[in-house]
Amino acid sequence: MELEKLLKKYFGYSTFKTGQKEVISAIINGEHTLAMLPTGTGKSLCYQLPGYIFEGQILIISPLLSLMQDQVEQMKRLGEKRVVALNSFLSHQEKEEVLRVLNKYKFIFISPEMLRVPYIIKRLQGLSLSLFVVDEAHCISQWGYDFRPDYSKLGEIRKLLGSPLTLALTATATVKVRQDIIQSLGLTKVTKVESTIDRPNIAFYVEEIADYRDKEKRILALVNELQKPGIIYFSSKKAAEHMADLLANELNFRSSVYHGGLEQDTRILIQQQFIHNQLDIICATSAFGMGVNKGNIRFVIHYHMPMQMESYLQEIGRAGRDGAPSIAILLYSPGDEQLPIQLAEAELPSEQQIDWLFSRPDFNQMTSDRAFVLSETLKELGGFNEVQGRIIEELVNRSNQEISSLQLKEFVKGFTKKRLQAKRNHIFQMKQWVEVKNCRRKYIMEYFDDRLATDVNLCCDRCGLDLTHFHSANAHQLLDAGDGTWIEYLRKLLFNSEMSK
Template sequence: MMLEYELKTHFGYNQFKMGQKEIVEALLNGKNVLAMLPTGTGKSLCYQLPAYLMEGVVVVVTPLLSLMQDQVEQMMSRGEKRVVAINSFLDRETRGRVFGRLHTYKFIYISPEMLMNEFVVTKLKKLVISLFVVDEAHCISQWGYDFRPDYLKLGDVRESLGSPQTIALTATADQEVRSDIVRTLKLDKWEEFVSSVDRPNIKMVVDYVYDTKEKLDRLLEWVSFLQGPGIIYFSSKKLAEEVAVILRDSGVPRAMAYHGGLDQESRILIQQQFIKGQLDVICATSAFGMGINKENVRFVIHFHMPLQLESYLQEIGRAGRDGENSISILLYSPHDEQLPYQLAEGELPTEYQISWLFRHFGDQLLYEWEEMEESIQQMGGFTETSWRLTRDFLRSLTNSMDLIIEKERFIEYVNTRKKHKRKKIVEILNWIQSKECKRKGVLSYFGEVSHGTVDDCCHVCGIVYDRYKTKCSDEVEFTPFQWKEYLRGLLTKSGTSYEK
């Protein structure tokens, strides 16, 4: 079989990207596959192309609704009509229509939460499933940076569907996480494809500033200096909104905020406007970017310190998917690590909350907690993320269990998770503060060795910043650190205060 011919026929490409062909061949040879490919290297094609050459239905498990929507729309834009997304946003009428003609679809994208529904699984059992795809598979592992409890049950779901051939895909996962993925999915035999995490065309900069005010000033400098489009990541929804307003007031009119607090329609609209070039800058939380197919993002800036190197690498990987040079900038001021520590704590229930839960409700947790779920979450002060984990634990309880023992087991599990999260924060903090080559530090973290030199590698090795600047009518040659006075002049002319 000439795979290049099939590639051209179905996708219009003349050749595979690195790693794609080997994965496609393994799937066509009936192998289960675990593949780690860097962000932007075409993971979706690795299962979509084999799907066209295999009989039966392809079930794709995807963690984010925005990612699912984007994948489905991309396929439809290529003329594929046999694709559907099954998630909580389907109304009753649409859901009934979809399940009534489920056998007519070739690609079924589905959220892990929907696979916990017995009705849904029963419907899927009636289909011939040729391929079971787990996208963003690092979500399976409790040690992954985006752990999702519902992913832990995918191995059982896979078995109930007859253990179909499976491919698990991720962009960043160390050996411990990859082992978790294989074990959870219950893969007896598999082939593993692990590509380098390095993206040489993305240049790494850590910009050290004194405090938050200087950080905001520097952010405005960078956005004015750099060629777009670009993404700015924040850990705060409120600050993402505020900075988007500041950017629009400061001469960047096509800037918008994107975060999980927006309604679904607004998120999809902003996402599509950015993809189609109607927006230049997105001020986003980590909810934005996963699966976004925009090739020409030229910069990614982190206003807040990420919680781990894995998510940092995932997010900067949204730049330069076209292979052209792009730049990533992490703004760091002293004690920035305090916010990640707070966020990590908020993602998990506290020992006090767990003790309160068992003391206050006792045996009711065995058979009545679901009826009181909303009030328990509010009374106990659980965050959305910490309650998701708590809810999953409560679902595992049975009448035969000793609640005192189970409470201690849950506390021990949560404390282990917190320790692991703190370790990840220390690791990225050490990387930020290190004076060694930033690329070398990232590769070393993932067990790779740096080979050769990269042009404009990082701020330690040296970067010619003018290569990444926006095109100005006067063609003035400024470095980012000379740009401040030029920006101040522009704002003064427009009647806008630079200090605003």
């Protein structure tokens, strides 16, 4: 079978990108496969092409609604009509209709939360699954940077579905996380396709800024100077909204904000506007990331320090998918690491919350049930957010039912303590990268047990990188005009912005 002919026939490409052919060949040969391919190298092709070879359905588990919707829309634009996403975007009536004719679909995208519904599992068991795909597979591992409790159940789900041929895909996973993925999914005799994580066309630049006021000024100057389009990442919804307003209303840039607090329809609209060149700048939280398939993003700026190297590479990986030079800029102020530490602590139940929960008679009664679900009343009384609640549920259901309540409490505390320490270590490693005196790219490669294959000319600020390589022609004209008009306007804008706070 000549894969290049099929590639040309179904997708219009003449050659495969890094790692694609190796992954597809392994899948076609019936080998369970773990693929770690760089962001932007077309991981979705690794299950789409086998779908046109295999007789049965391809089930793709995906962690983000926006990621699913983007993949479905892309496939439909390429002419594939037998594709559907089973998620909360569907109304009850639409979901019932899809499930009624589920065997008519070739590619079925589904959220891990949907796999918790027994009726949906039953409908999936009635299909002839040729391939079980776990996208963003690092979400499985409790040591991964983006652990999702629902992902940890995928090994059990896979068994319920008859242990089909499996493909696990990720762009950023350490050796430990990769081992955890294989073990959690219950895979044996796994073929590993582990390409370099390096994207040589993305340069790294870290700039130390005194405080957030100076950061705002620097963002405005950078956006004016740099080639566009671009993304600016924030850890705060409020900060993202404020900057989007500044850029759009005061400086007249085509910018918008994207975060998890927006309505689903609004998020889809903004994403589509950006992809179709109706917006030049997105001010976003980490909710905007996976699945954004736009080739010509020229810059990614981080206003806040990310929580770990893995998510940082995921986010900057949005840039330069067309292969052209792009820049990743991180603005750091002393003490910036405190915010990610606070966010990490907020993702996990505290010792006080765990002690309170286990002291409740109604909680101890609920844990005797076959499947434990934390009630809305206890969530509200104990101050548990959605993520904390799911972690509690997962840990209680994962534990041995024969252990005592005290042992169960200590098990939950032990997990959260280890998880928090792992997150703190990730933050410390990210800060080390900010402060490193040598090549930033080399540090990243060593972190992932990888090695540079070739020298990179436009590498990083530690290797003498000059940001003017990434300036736009329009920015040069404005800044080189010599009359000071633009600079004076920028100063007035920033002064007025600060006075209004």
